[in-house]
Amino acid sequence: MNYVFQFNVVWDHLPELLNGALLTIQLSAAAMALGLCLAVLCAYGKSAGPKPVRWLATAYVELIRNTPFLVQIFIFYFSLPAIGLYLSANTAALLAMTVNLGAYASEIVRAGIEAVPHGQVEAGRALGLKRLQIFRSIVIFPALKTVYPALSSQFILLMLSSSVVSTISAVELTAITSSLQSTTFRPFEFYFVATGLYLAMSLGFRAVLSTTYWAVFQRRGVV
Amino acid sequence: MKICLRLLTLALLVAVPALLVAHPVRAESTLDTILKEKKLRVVIDVANPPFGVLDKSGQPDGSDVAVARQMAKDMGVELEFVQVPTAGRISALLAGRADVTIASISVTSDRAKAVMFCNPNGALSIVILGPQSVAIKTPADLVDKRIGITRGTLEEAAVPKMAPQGTKIVWFDEIAATIQALLSGQVDAVAMTSFAGKTMEDGNPDKKIETKLTVTTAFYGPIVRHGDFDLRQWINTWIFLNTQNGTLAAIYKKYTGLDLPPLPVF
């Protein structure tokens, strides 16, 4: 079989692909921010909350971590309307990604919380601080610092998993690539270049996350 | 001198067989390969009623599936189905995953640039469908409505041309997902073949889905890769014979309920 490669077709559509990459970045960044908040909340609930809260958090984490992301987004987009909850494709994608990241990240954050030397917490209690105050002022910062590498990996995984939201018609890089390849009949060329774009985004995200680490955690001196 | 002679002989011993192998009297065509290995690989889409569906026991069925089965039988070879999502029907063929795609590929000049059409074996029309509550009477009514369309289909090519600016087109990778989007209310209307629409209507009488507009009509036929002239010619011959003996009309009637219109030949 003779296949003639035509990468020039991809070159003609490069602006659209780059737009798709931008959409992926926006979607992922929003999900990272929201997911991290959810994770911190969930980790706090799991380690310091009352029993029903702990049980709920555990159920949430186990449910999300043992089911595929693809099935989760199908449920958010196709199944929820049956009970009256209509989410647009991009909203459903964002929500699903947030919920997904929240579950994985909460375990990571929880490990970080448990790694904070207990002496610090006791000192806080001795100073008369309440539980929430201790959490906010003493625990969360060093906890996040310790687990930052693990969190970064999870963030990158989240950005990569955003590629499957194209199946529920959310618009990002994979969706745009699929549309382009089906109208130009050049699947290999387009998917190859899209893969390269994702790789570039991974490396880019990693660089940004490292810089953030330095800016937030290291410049402040010893914590 | 002796060394030169030896080298020359060696070169000839290598070059002549190489040339013979590199330029065979006739290159093996796809049809030759199919007949030699006794296997025909066909791309089908089982999420595209009534051309391709899954029956109760999970086996492929549908009008194009039936055509493929008859074709393989008449060719005297074994049949292998390559199931792909709607968006991949043409790409999979181009990537060499199959010998022919029999999945209601409508004839368009854009597609003809990438693949070779065989003579059509059926006709379809693309319509816009939606629930009774959504008011669409003219193309202008499409503005601000979310219209679900499947990638890699005739509607992908046709609808953006007739839909005015302001129509929100929502893309899915397969007809099954587009149908689900309409039924779950995620889109206001969808564009697909009238047949798929009818299956959706029949299966959900409570949703009161009706045809709003007809976008275009087309003939569809099997497609092969550029250069597979022998295979195309065989398929065209087969279509001619089965049009004459009424097999194609019978299959079409069975799955669509309609009479097969006169099929053009090109």
Next chain:
Amino acid sequence: MARGFEIDEFLYLLKAIPWTLLLSLGALFGGGILGFLIAFLRIVPSRPLRWLAIGYIELFQGTPVLMQLFVAYYGLAVLFNIQVGAWPAVLLAFSLYSGAFLGEIWRGSIQAIPRPQWEAATSLALSFPKQLWYVILPQAARISIPPTVGFMVQLIKNTSIAAIIGFVELTRAGLLMTDATFKPMIVYPVVAALYFILCWPLSLLAQTLERRIDANLGIKRHL
């Protein structure tokens, strides 16, 4: 008339599970061989070889699984002119993907072995390969079991992505059944539940093993 979601439809879902498991186990096997090679390449004294391994890992950890599948599915026939079915293409893609992750896990296990073990092996006049085989690997293998089991869970979930290119495993079976019954509210949660049944026991196993093996080796639980 739409079919209801009855026993036939549920059986169709169940019949797809062996494909999910077969794909996961096949990828584990193929990826295992690759991972062993990659882990080895990551620790050899030769710099170019190390970089080769690092490049491979970066590639497969920095691109979405969906893209890897697309490229394998469309690229094999086009690049190498070999006609393979969907199953070998998908298996190859998942094996390459697993190889990268398993390689990193196993490298981590090898590097977790304390330095004195290596020194003791050297003092016994063992060559590098023999040190690995007789002293380091048996210990590293034990440490690597919990994260490998954890990765198995990831793999089972990631096989769902093969649904997008049309491979019939559990998730695609769910999509097809939803198309036949028009009941996403029932089908997708059932699919999620089936994945949960497959994955949760493995997750629990991984957690139990992690606690036991850590305790046995007396290695402090690092985050």
